[in-house]
Amino acid sequence: MDHPLARLTAEEIRAARAVLQGAGLLTKATRFAVLALEEPPKQEVMAFAAGDPVDRRVRAVLLDSDTGQSRTVLASISRDEVDQVTDVNPAVDGQPPILLEEFGAADEIVKSDARWRAAMSRRGITDFDLVCACPLSAGSFDIPGEPGRRMLRVLSFLQHHQADHPWAHPIDGVVAYVDLTTREVVDLLDQETRPIPREEANFDDPGYVGPVRTTLRPIEIAQPQGRSFVVEDDVVRWEGWSLRIGFDAREGLVLHQITFRDGDRDRPIIYRASIAEMVVPYADPGPVRYWQNYFDAGEYLLGQQTNSLALGCDCVGDIHYLDVVVADGDGEPREIRNAVCLHEEDFGVLWKHSDLFTGSAETRRQRRLVISFFVTVGNYDYGFYWYFYLDGTMALEVKLTGVLFTSSYCDGDEWASEVAPGLGAPYHQHLFCARLDMMIDGVTNAVEEIDVRGEPVGSRNPQGNAFVPSVTRLTRESHAARVAEPALARVWHIVNPQQTNRLGRPVAYALCPQGQPTLLADESSSIARRAAFATRHLWVTRYHPAERYPAGELVNQHPGGAGIPRWIAADRSLDGEDVVVWRTFGTTHIPRPEDWPVMPADTCGFVLKPVGFFDRNPALDVPPTPSAG
Ligand code: NI
Secondary structure: OOOOOOOOOHHHHHHHHHHHHHOOOOOOOEEEEEEEEEOOOHHHHHHOOOOOOOOOEEEEEEEEOOOOOEEEEEEEOOOOEEEEEEEEOHHHHOEOOOOHHHHHHHHHHHHOOHHHHHHHHHOOOOOHHHEEEEEEEOOOOOOOOOOOOOEEEEEEEEOOOOOOOHHHOEEEEEEEEEEOOOOEEEEEEEOOOOOOOOOOOOOOOHHHHOOOOOOOOOOOOOOOOOOOOEEEOOEEEEOOEEEEEEEEOOOEEEEEEEEEEEOOEEEEEEEEEEEEEEEEEEOOOOOOOOOOEEEOOOOOOHHHHEOOOOEOOOEOOOOEEEEEEEEOOOOOEEEEEEEEEEEEEEEEEEEEEEOOOOOOEEEEEEEEEEEEEEEEEOOEEEEEEEEEEOOOOEEEEEEEEEOOOOEEOOOOOOOEEEEEOOEEEEOEEEEEEEEEEEOOOOOOEEEEEEEEEEOOOEOOEOOOOOEEEEEEEOOEHHHOOEOOOHHHOOEEEEEEEEEEOOOOOEEEEEEEOOOOOOOOOOOOOHHHHHOHHHHOOEEEEEOOOOOOOOOOOOOEOOOOOOOHHHHHOOOOEOOOEOEEEEEEEEEEEOOOHHHOOOEEEEEEEEEEEEEOOOOOOOOOOOOOOOOOO
């Protein structure tokens, strides 16, 4: 490959498998839970010049499906060598992520279990083909006999027929604890028998929806001269912005080496940006659901769940799609067509002024480049949209849609909303963690927290009107675990203390948070240990190439403490260093009836805005749009 960060190709995936095969690491029972590009350390990539030799390496997590043993492997395709093999102790290190094929296995295992069948029969269910067994990550709860076993927990839903959406009919009260290695139900919880909600909710059935409205006239996006961006070997260039597209089975879309052209310089902003983890913790403390916490990246692999997008439905305008390749459970390439979507959108007014004195009246229109992908993880669907604007702003927006996870609702239930008659939707959060390997005009960066505070009345402020931003440098990792304070307009500036603008001040980008809670689970809970990243809105760490995932490498059934809490125990200095910013954001979801039977997209995210990065408004040269008359 010609660039060290180039995406793994199908040929490279096959070659990687062959290297592992040649080293005797594969048997008939070997499953590939992960096969990913092992990116070279940042300094190596930055020193790379076109034509330099590249050592293409992969990282694999291998699972022996007969024994449940697993190991991680580092290997070089270029050198045809295995560099490192590490055995995993699952009770301590966690389990490999859940494989797609294990979804089917869980279904078979519960349906062949006599206790589970009896529990269904007691609820009047006899046709098990109409039961959807949901393969849910098990978490880590000190349940006797569980540590070290590869577990899933299974909740079940009923269909009235094969096209009936099962989420409308939760079979509440029954949980199967499944061992995927011994292929048995090790425990079956059969709690109180609750009524199974009857009402169907088939939003794709015209009979359920009723007549569709006829009042919407077409909106067509016309780009008669085509798009304004170019994509060449995964490098995207648009209106000063430049970046390289990457794709990973775990994180999905990765953006590398984001720069902005300013005069004759390509100025770095971010070295690498991705969604490094996300977790969906549920609030119901009862025996049926207390364990519900899904790490959709670390346990289910966002990239593996990526949709193929459809022109005109998912994306409108002049679209450029990228196909991606991930490795399947056999370690063979699996292509996902139209996985990443690139397009431009009009975004209303960029700047405008009608002047009282000069009579000048100027308007410019904002536009953004959108780079997105969509995943489906069970009932939920998530769209990840990176936006790049003409004025140097960039943003990430996550769109949350799909179908609520449901329960049987009875009067007095405290931990769920009733969304349809007798149908509950347990309260939950969706918490994402973006890993932003910052590089504001170079790797020597620092992070400042800016609060705006009113001044008390005094000799400096006799009329009491004064307010002023106060700046706190977050100099060490132990000081850089922060929460948002919307009432103080709190933002975090990532500055380069060695680079100044024409006003002599350090160049910076501001990270602007939304005012949503962090993890609401108690700090003593299992999920607070396992998803410590979600307990703060911001963390800053010193760059280290192995520090990739905020909840650790193997999240599935991990007992907790890995990732950010372990790294920051070193309390490294952050002042004028190569820093990585970890930004937790998300929604706290108290479901509404309007979220049923399919949820209008909710959004969350963050914005990165230049603050003294440019010497003036960088979008003055946007030409006026001709008036339509
Ligand atoms: Ni939700």
